[in-house]
Amino acid sequence: MRGMKAFVVERYGPPDVLQMKDVPLPTPRADEVRIRVHATTVSSGDWRMRSLEVPPGFGLIIRLIAGFRRPRQPILGMELAGVVEALGRDVDRFRVGDAVIGFSDAAMGCHAEYCCLPAAGTVAPKPSHLSFEAAAALCFGGTTMLDYFRRAGLRPGERVLVNGASGAVGTAAVQLARHWGADVTGVCSGANLDLVRSLGARQVIDYTREDFTQRGEVYDVIVDAVGTAPLARCRRSLKPGGRLLLLVAGLPDLMLSGWHSWISRRRVLAGPASARAEDVATLAALAEAGAFEPVIDRCYPFAQMVEAHRYVDTGHKRGNVVITLAGMAPALAGYGM
Numbered sequence: 001m002r003g004m005k006a007f008v009v010e011r012y013g014p015p016d017v018l019q020m021k022d023v024p025l026p027t028p029r030a031d032e033v034r035i036r037v038h039a040t041t042v043s044s045g046d047w048r049m050r051s052l053e054v055p056p057g058f059g060l061i062i063r064l065i066a067g068f069r070r071p072r073q074p075i076l077g078m079e080l081a082g083v084v085e086a087l088g089r090d091v092d093r094f095r096v097g098d099a100v101i102g103f104s105d106a107a108m109g110c111h112a113e114y115c116c117l118p119a120a121g122t123v124a125p126k127p128s129h130l131s132f133e134a135a136a137a138l139c140f141g142g143t144t145m146l147d148y149f150r151r152a153g154l155r156p157g158e159r160v161l162v163n164g165a166s167g168a169v170g171t172a173a174v175q176l177a178r179h180w181g182a183d184v185t186g187v188c189s190g191a192n193l194d195l196v197r198s199l200g201a202r203q204v205i206d207y208t209r210e211d212f213t214q215r216g217e218v219y220d221v222i223v224d225a226v227g228t229a230p231l232a233r234c235r236r237s238l239k240p241g242g243r244l245l246l247l248v249a250g251l252p253d254l255m256l257s258g259w260h261s262w263i264s265r266r267r268v269l270a271g272p273a274s275a276r277a278e279d280v281a282t283l284a285a286l287a288e289a290g291a292f293e294p295v296i297d298r299c300y301p302f303a304q305m306v307e308a309h310r311y312v313d314t315g316h317k318r319g320n321v322v323i324t325l326a327g328m329a330p331a332l333a334g335y336g337m
Contacts, residue, residue: 005328006112007305008074012052015309023075026109026116033094033119034086035102039136040110042308042321043168046076049108050309065106077110077323079103081126081135091119099126103139103280111305113328122280127287135287137294137320141172142283143275144247145223149176151269152221152243156181159219161212161237164226165201166192168320169247171295173223174199179291185219187212192318195295213237221245231268238266246270295319302328 002025007018028034047053049066066072084098094100102115103122109115117123122143126135154160160177164170165186177184178200186201193204205212213229218239222229227248231238238244244266286292297318300308302325312321 004113005302006075007302009050009071009076010074011070012050014051015306015313017050018076018306018309020303020305023112025114028086028088028091028116030088030090031118031120032088032116033084033091033100033123034114034116035080035082035100035123036085036114037080037082037110037112037325038132039082039325040077040080040323041137041140041168042305042312042323043078043140044312045078045140046108046111047309047312049076051313073108075109075112077108077112077115078105079136079139080110080115081130081132081138082115085114088119093119094123099132100124101126101135101138101280101284103143103275105143105275111323113325121277122275124281124284127284130287130293132326133299133322133324134294134296136322137168137296138283138287138292139275139280141168141170141294141320142176142292143279144169144273145173145176146279146282147273147275148223148245148247148269149173149180152245152267154180154182154221157183158221159183159185159217160221160223161185161187161219162201162223162225163187163207163212163229164224165196165199165204166295166318167225168295168317170223170225171196171199171319172292173225174201175292176286177221177223179286182221185212185217195318199295218242224248231266235266240265241267243267243269247273297321299324301326 003022004025006023008021081101084094102117160182162170162173165174166188184201185203186196187205187207188196190206196204213234221243223245225247299322
């Protein structure tokens with residue numbers, strides 16, 4: 001039986017629990033495509049699923065969902081860029097040889113040489129000008145912010161503050177908010193001020209030198225991408241009727257978000273992001289038009305997956321950490337790439 005290489009997690013824990021193993025090659029279902037992975041990423045979602053370091057109150061819930069004693073899905077990885085290698089019998093949207101991006105979300109499975117995804121789901125043609133490495137990083141932060149801005153009803157001209165503006169989600173938030181005509185302020189460390197400014201933030205704040213809640217400025221939307229700006233801290237920085245997007249919220253924050261919205265006259269939005277099938281196509285189109293481009297911090301070869309996870313565990317990455325599988329699988333001839 002034909003096999004493939006994949007990094008497998010058989011128990012929760014630090015990066016060392018990751019092991020490269022030979023596993024069976026996945027067979028596409030009738031509505032799926034099998035993609036030969038050229039690049040994938042290590043995201044904060046992978047870190048949480050591997051380590052079970054989750055916001056307060058979610059420890060038992062995540063075990064019930066992901067597997068109580070060990071992961072039900074042992075192959076991590078939520079996004080990829082690659083080439084369609086095989087088609088399910090009902091697929092007519094793609095052809096073998098098409099370069100694509102894909103987002104598996106909680107189903108994961110992208111830390112492998114091959115991955116099967118629904119053709120009508122979160123798979124889209126790869127933006128032509130992006131490398132596989134850059135294209136692989138389009139979806140995690142991008143789909144998160146598409147969902148949250150959709151729920152928040154972001155409007156042109158509104159003032160948006162992004163707390164944690166230099167991470168994978170934060171850099172996506174800055175770019176997407178700016179694309180939709182918002183006036184963006186980014187909060188990050190001093191080392192990342194120029195980066196965040198280059199993404200479209202009109203103002204940048206170094207959190208190591210200044211507390212944005214003490215500036216006396218107010219915003220229509222505050223995006224908290226790092227979990228350090230609860231409503232109690234930033235209420236005065238949010239206009240009445242404004243929206244606080246808690247991307248990293250514990251269970252108490254999630255359960256009380258409706259109550260906080262009612263008593264504060266400010267909407268509190270929390271909970272897991274929900275990606276729509278069309279979101280991946282939207283991100284690909286924005287990238288093709290030059291309106292959205294992932295920020296890449298580091299690229300690691302597939303064999304150094306453990307080292308990549310260790311770096312993500314530090315909590316200091318800028319944008320995305322990419323894993324490249326270049327040279328692992330035989331090159332496909334005649335695909336015009």
